[in-house]
Amino acid sequence: MGKFDYKFVEVPLDGNLKNGNMETLERCKEIIMSEAAQGWRLIQIISPAGERRMISGGSYEIVLEKEN
Structure with a gap:
């Protein structure tokens, strides 16, 4: 079995998804x-705790893997 490298990419939240703001989701897709x-x-993709209640702040963390 090979060895793997890991990358963590932080994507700041751009508003509240509950209010229809999809910019953060689209940014995640672009990065992936x-x-x-x-x-x-x-x-x-790790989402912040209490995401539904957040108005601003916080971020998603995208976890990526690559065999080296």
């Missing part, structure tokens, strides 16, 4: 597609 083109594989 860009990193996949470079050989990285999405492992997980």
